[in-house]
Amino acid sequence: MKRRFLLKAATALPFALAHPANLAWAAPARRARVRPGDPGWPSAAAWDKLKTDVGGRLVKLDAPFAGCAAGADTPACATALARLKNGFDVGDQPNFTHTSGWLDAWSSQPSAYAVAARTTADVVAAVDFARAHDLRLVVKGGGHSYQGTSDAPDSLLVWTRHMNDVRVDPAFVAHNCGAAPQPAVTLGAGAMWIDAYDAVTTRAGRYVQGGGCTTVGVAGLVQSGGFGSFSKRYGTAAAGLLEAEVVTADGQVRIANACTNPDLFWALKGGGGGSVGIVTRLTLRTRDLPATFGGVFCKIRAAGDNAFRALLGKLVDFYAKNLFNPHWGEQISLHGDNTVDVSMVFQDLDEAGAARTWAPLLAWLDAAPDYTFERPFKVLALPARHLWDAAFFREHAPGFMVADPRPGAPAHHVIWKGDTEQEGWFIHGYKSAWLPATLLDASRQASFADALFRASRHWSVGLHFNKGLAGAPAAEIDAARDTATNPAVLDAFALAIIAGGDGPHFPGMPGGAVDAPRGRARAQAIGRAMDALLAVAPGAGSYVSESDYFLDDWQTAFWGANYPRLARIKEKYDPQGLFFVRHGVGSEGWSDDGFTQLAT
Template identity: 75%
Template sequence: PSAAAWKQLGQRVDGRLLKLDAPFAACAGSAATPACVAALEQLNNTYAIGDQPALTQTSGWLDAWSSQPSAYAVAARNTADVVAAVNFAREHKLRLVVKGGGHSYQGTSDAPDSLLVWTRQMNEATLQPAFVAQGCDDAPQPAVTLGAGAMWIDAYDAVTTRGGRYVQGGGCTTVGVAGLVQSGGFGSFSKNYGTAAAGLLEAEVVTADGQVRIANARTNSELFWALKGGGGGSFGVVTRLTLRTRELPEKFGAVFFTVKAASDEAYRALIAQVVAFYASALFNPTWGEQIGFNTGNTVDVAMVFQGLDQKQAEAVWAPFLAWLGARPEYAFEQPFRAVALPARQFWNLAFHKKYAPGFMLADERPGAPAHHGVWKGDAADAGWFIHGYQSAWLPATLLAAEQQARLTDALFRATRHWRVGLHFNKGLAGASAADLAAARDTAMNPDVLGAFALAIIAGGDGPHYPGMPAADAQAAQGAQVAAQAAAQRGRERAAAIGRAMTALRQAALNAGSYVSESDYFIADWQHAFWGANYDRLARSKRQYDPEGLFFVRHGVGCEAWSDDGFTRKA
């Protein structure tokens, strides 16, 4: 568009049109300039990264994509701003990108030479003690209404810390609410509370025609269904969501330890014991999060629980610990530790600072909201660069006594190549009948309903944003060979990740994959992400976005476009 057209758009959004520059342009001359130093320092803070419209939380994926800023961004503060941006993109045939939290591993939160709808400032959170969706006659129920730019820490602060209730959201506190709901959405306690998408009661959406639509079970019901797990950025720009809230248990808690086996034979036996113990004692709504099976013959446990106190949690694990204690071939690298805390304080940064320092890190920037904290483990992933990432839902049938040896063997063989993480909260088998029914009425791959866990095999390293001075310095010193060696190492790691998943999938052929945590290069993505639901999603896409204004690579309807979303196929 012409400069005059951009100026008109800027006027329509009250000056909130931003021309974006390369995020490390200040480093072009010298990495020692104050502006460059400040740009690099923000990479240690996921909140600082999220506050930059030109950055994404993931810096790229080897041989796939790299984080590139849009040409312009509308820093939306209200629905009218979003309408103006959507209309402008449609009228001028622009590539349109939507970003809230900016966590997409697939690179869907950015695209060069595009217009970005940036919803970061639409972050309000309002408790609704007796919500009824428009046009519905359901009984009033407690809920929370969240702006599209709200992060889960904003939701948890309003609903749990201040409101004393629970909302099903994401485990990482800096993930955006809207994006997680549209992908399906798991939190640490999803075995007990289901998915975030299943908790959606109503959404306000700006569709490709520039219309503001209310979507719920009665109004625009197919659009509503598509938003519940059909993938973010494919059907419109969500501007507001209302999610149901639930009663809060008295306690939340966690269990941590790492144990090492002295030999391959002992490690295989350890894996078998972990599988059997999970099936008998942990396969229920009480327990979530993950157990990792590592290449060095170690198992690391980082699980959470709800509704138990510390002594009760320790009692659950006592038989497993006794089994380990009776066998000299096992040694603890990290001792067993169980902690429990009032559930209302689980996401309360001030509480953690006082009583559990180190678990949650604060956004220390001047003026940052007092509740903005991030789990220590998630903080380490700020700006990470992916070498490989694959996932598979493992069916609960593998926990049957006669199938456990098959699962054990697959896990052992996979760990000869790479670490396997079993995320039990990301499979809904073992959840209540009501939560399973609610999840069944979403667009997610139905495989999730019968899966006891999502297996994730992944690896990467630190930030690799284009223009970072470290990369430029290497080039200036003629160190392209070092850069090529690093890329080759990354490819070798990606190949090992692939071999590990191939070994694991021998126990779960044709298993589906979670759209938000999956392989960039996956071939049969329609089936892997949505299974039998894809055809219905495609019909919704044709109804609400017939011209394909909203493009997401490996998103619903993208088959009609080139891989970068700029050219419609003949």
């Protein structure tokens, strides 16, 4: 696979270099990027010049727990430890990431310098500087990357956190398109989804398709495809992209939409973040709100293995008949202790309607003596406008959301309580697979339930129904088809996620030593669980943002038949490979750390 794409890139390179936009700046290919201490590393005067060019917003970075070397009780160390209790604080630090590492893969280590960009001109200056000095370049907005793409030692970081303006536009018209105006929201690259939801839903009474975790960055999620709790109704975030402003490798600021640079526009819609340019601004479609959003929660225990296997068969059949439609999303988790966790969401149903949907399963459970509820069945619904309304939750449902407690923090900065547990986590193993809707056919349900049971004997299995588009409206499937995301998602009813970790384990953190043997044993168990599931879904694709770091055939898994087109666009806009993301488009030509160009 890697050799095939390298040959394709090598064949196309002369044509890419001949592109008029590239002739003025393209330099001979180099075999290595420079690191601190190398002869080509920028001088102090050069760094000072960059600092002046970006209005003083150049920051020299230290490891977040560097202050702990003098003792765990020092103020600097205590401050760093305290940040891990607040995801907003973590995101506000250029040297922190929301994931602390992955066993035998990567650990969070900050860049040498960061440009804390506030304007597009700042991004242009950073790109030009990195290109001129042959630096490893990293882009970070939200900083949630499980794959470690939000930082890299010895690199220059373009940090977009402060580019977080949000503007709701009831009549947006894409540049040079001349189409009818449509409701939209325009966001800076550093905006988080809670910023988008507060402006669009709480304040304007509309909906924008985005991510479930409120501290995730808007730009990164869109470029990776982008699934949210209600994707079964509203499709992917990438499909909702109307326009983007992007800085390409030649330092040019380009508008990308369906009419202007349409190839670049397509690549930004699910082609992975940071591979073809740095997005500085993006505009997303907004929708009418449904009347309600809500959730269904419970935990069921089976008395033994046989009862658990029967429960899985019933759940598969129940999902296919009752939940396989645009109303329902989120997840059901299956555990090795013979329990099932239900955390489903719905849209455009009231509580009574949602309860009626689940009545057949509840009746079956009540009639069987082998099942008990460890958490009772509960249905909650609320007016859709209040789903991300911090004030509403503080008054009516305290405890569901956790606010940023820092003085002066925006009142709308809240995160779902369950997501706070992920701050700084350290991954042992993480695998995902899109499950084809054919597994729900009556003739295949038994084998699918058997595979779920076998997988659960090794590790817990999460079925994320909102991360597969089968069952969504035809218009949303068609819109997602016109993105770079793996077409396998169009026919998948769910994304299976099997993952585990602990932590946090940042380098230098007190008590941060990693139990490697334990972690490797857990990773092996996760692998065995996924192998059991893939027995009924061979060749299943994987979601780029939630996937295995060690995946071999990642081009096909992430993008399927779309990868060759993405590779050609990468060659056109970044022929020298300035933008590097491990297992991102075009990364076959570089070492895993992005510093050494491989021979072709």
